[in-house]
Amino acid sequence: MGRNGTFRVVAREGFARAGELETPHGIVRTPAFMPVGTAGSVKGLAPWELARLAPEMVLANTYHLLLRPGIEVVAELGGLHRFMGWSGPILTDSGGFQVFSLAQLRRVSQEGVLFRSHIDGTEFLLTPESCMDAQRRLGVDVAMALDVCPALPASRETLEQAVKLTGLWARRCRQALPAGEGPLVFGIVQGGLELDLRRQALEALLPLDFDGYALGGFSVGEPPEAMWQAVGVLAPELPEDRPRYLMGVGTVRDILEAVAAGVDLFDCVIPTRNARNGLLHTSRGPVVVKHARYRGCPEPPDPQCTCPTCQTCSLAYLRHLYLAREAAYVVLATVHNLHFYLTLMRQVRSAIIDGRFAELRQGISADLAAAVEAS
């Protein structure tokens, strides 16, 4: 039994659902978007700035924290919450994705992955057991199982291998961190765009009774339409009474499509990375902040936005700070873009509860299309 029932669906509209996930650090109201705090910091945000944005949950990366400052350091300081000054729920990625995309000299065996740090070359062996132990010692609310995540396109054989190993590791992850002890644990469904492999992967995970189920290995090179279609089929097949998490996704459009298919959780670097690169998300579409048209623009990035950046800064000022490479720019742009994403998720959730999500999705998609045409 354990924490079965820690996820409640409170409203439905079609496959879309509004839910509540109970965690040791509070309730996560879904659908929810998790800002990415890779190394224990959402880039550019002081702890109090993140607290003011009030995301439902924050994502951090086991891989990065393992390399620097080291799990031991964080654990001895009382865990990741205290370390990063964030008192809300935290989910950590297992490190699987980063090992396969960032680290050097990987040797994958049944035991685990041997790799070298991309920072200083130190050798690490990540096994399902060490991975779960690391997340437990970080004291996070949700730990992800260790998975094998191939980039797409990948051969059928590569995907089969990934699914097989991910399944074996999932069992060991669950044994290392059984229900009722420490963090909630989510299993990860791999299999690329091959639906039969995805189903096979899911079958292997279901008996392990994970606290949530994630679709991994999407948004790794395939066209968005292919992802929407696959997620549209797969999400409804994930257990109804557990949170469903689409990892590393995505654009506003991606999120709306996935919510419509019944996905509850998202994380993505898009709002924060775009902010740093000079792209602001607004209700009128994307704003390229360095554009000469904003040179003397007295308007905020989004007149409809209630974020502190839009309350205090003109586009002219933001453009100036961006071009002058002023450090405050990253703060201002990140606050705005995250506020935009988090506000969108709150609107999506309200809409599902009020039975008007289809309408909201239609409206936003039309706005996005119009903005693309106008730009």
Add this chain to the structure above:
Amino acid sequence: MGRNGTFRVVAREGFARAGELETPHGIVRTPAFMPVGTAGSVKGLAPWELARLAPEMVLANTYHLLLRPGIEVVAELGGLHRFMGWSGPILTDSGGFQVFSLAQLRRVSQEGVLFRSHIDGTEFLLTPESCMDAQRRLGVDVAMALDVCPALPASRETLEQAVKLTGLWARRCRQALPAGEGPLVFGIVQGGLELDLRRQALEALLPLDFDGYALGGFSVGEPPEAMWQAVGVLAPELPEDRPRYLMGVGTVRDILEAVAAGVDLFDCVIPTRNARNGLLHTSRGPVVVKHARYRGCPEPPDPQCTCPTCQTCSLAYLRHLYLAREAAYVVLATVHNLHFYLTLMRQVRSAIIDGRFAELRQGISADLAAAVEAS
């Protein structure tokens, strides 16, 4: 008459004084330290973060704003206050110092300085008239007269030339921006370490009835003791009923020495630049944040400090963010270091009012010496 009397000395202890300078955007309580917002932004601080630190006045640079985004852009947006989202007093440096330290291909004539932008090579002519006009159009509270600022050591002849031209330009600056119109205007006393030249420079400025008098050209290469000695002689000779500003200074020790000599205003990049470079100022002396001894340190940078950084972050976390080059580090370190400087200035002012500044100065100097010995 105009704004004669906009400066009131409210308390004295020896030569040290506590004062109040009335400006269009509020009263500046002195002694005061101005954080440096070179290009219209204190590096790393969102406007609301600067507002929370509540400095008495902020410094910005005419030179930098002239080059980028251009005075016209800021003026058309309603002035520098609105542009940078800061509603308190602003003082702008005239650009003289930057022209002589940053710009390329200077040609100094009686008319003004011809120079090329260090950013893109664009040619600019800065004259006393254009300099005053720029600061007026920025809408700042205090404009600095255009000066010639040679690096030290400099030949007697170089210093004489600088004093002579600064005097001529000061007259034209005052004519361009007479008392009672637009910003307050401060004259700048040059002359290096040659006291007779400094006095000659001051004599030329006095008839122009500036709203304040600055000592420029210090902390430009000379030993600190030489500066303390010169400032100790010169500051008391500046008009008693006008604010006295020691430009570009300095360390805590520099400030205490200068306050003791009767200086009211300071600006310096030390707290903000040191923050970015990993040096935190604390009541226990300087903290080099990357030091291995802080790897697992659960303490804030300064247990006595009430800043938001010290309320939320351990030295271990700050060290981690610094080593990982996380953007949030700059915010956290800058907030702490500026809070330290601004708190020091408030303590200095209270001490003067309560007649215990000598004691405070003694105590801090002893602490600093002990810290240096311990480190």
